Amino acid sequence: MNEKTMRKHRWQSGIFLLILIVLTYLSSAITTFNFMEGMATIPEAMGWIFSNLLVSQESFEKLPKILEKLAETIFMSIAATTIAAVVSLFLGVLGSNTTKVNNFLSVFARFIASVSRNIPVVAWSLILLISFGQNSVTGFLALFAGTVGFLTRAFIESIDEASQSSVEALTATGATYFQIVGKAVIPQCLPQMISWVLFMVETNIRNATLVGILTGTGIGYTFDMYYKMLNYNVVALITLCIVITVIIVDLISNYVRKVIL
Structure with a gap:
């Protein structure tokens, strides 16, 4: 230079x-x-946290209910991510330059991914809340909508980065479009796609807490309820359970990534 x-x-x-x-x-x-x-307010804020957000013996009586709601949040996140992954795979194949059927469908798939990805999950929750009200369906759809946009974009990039040699080899033998996608493209991209899906499971478990506050479901609703009741001991226990859950999910995801990648 x-x-x-x-x-x-x-x-x-x-x-x-x-x-x-x-x-x-x-x-x-x-x-x-x-x-x-x-x-200057940080020391005072930290003092308040350590004075009020303490897990007490009484708060442990709420643990079974907390774990039930936490399990509901985890399963809703996994369900939203899994179903969104299937839809995103379909859109990713249509949107990729390697496997696109035609330009119209490619632009359409990329448009859906762009719109879905650029609207935050919180905004999706508020939009769907008007139509579906406060229930688990609203929370599920909000996570699903946000996940479709992210995974579709990730899948498109993964497919675009796939090696062209196997695609060209199958094309030369007269293989059909679905044979090329199923035998040459998807097997190459599958480990990376699984890694993205695991990442979104982690992200959605975190997002589901905030979504639950808005939609009145899962651990988010339980957190909001006890917070409004000023029961900070139970709030501390809920926060601790969420943190431990996220760490465990993160460790499992990292282990799976090491195995498949």
């Missing part, structure tokens, strides 16, 4: 840093956020 190019990169980095500083200042001014005051 010559000196002129390095000087250009330094100027670009300096301008970017200046723009970032200006945007940060404007954001603080518009929101009336004071960074120093915010930092």
Whole structure:
């Protein structure tokens, strides 16, 4: 890299840093956020947490009910992810440049993925809440909609990165479209696709807690109920159960990824 190019990169980095500083200042001014005051409240906030969010013996009496709702959240997340993965596989095959049937279906699949992915799960929950009300169906559909967008995009990229040699070999032998997809494309992409599905299971378990608060289902609803009752001991137990569950799911997912990849 010559000196002129390095000087250009330094100027670009300096301008970017200046723009970032200006945007940060404007954001603080518009929101009336004071960074120093915010930092000063941290010790008091941490003190409140350690004083109030304590798991007591009485809160353990609620553990069976908490675990029941937590299991409901986990199963809903797995169901939403699994069904979304099937739909996403279909859309991914249609949207990929390697396996697309025609340009119209490819653009259509990519459009669905873009719209679904760019609307947050919380927004999906609020949109569906108006139509379906507070129930488990709303939570399931919100997770499903968000997952379809993410997995479709991930599957399209995985299929596009697949080796073309096996596809060309089967094409040369006169194989049908479905034979090419089933014998050449999917087997190559399957480990990576499974990895993405496992990632979305982890993500949806986290998202399901927030979705449950809005839709009145699962562990999110239980958390919200005890929080509004100011029963912070049970809130602490619920939070602990969620954290442990996410860690366990993450460990299982990492182990499965090591095996398949």
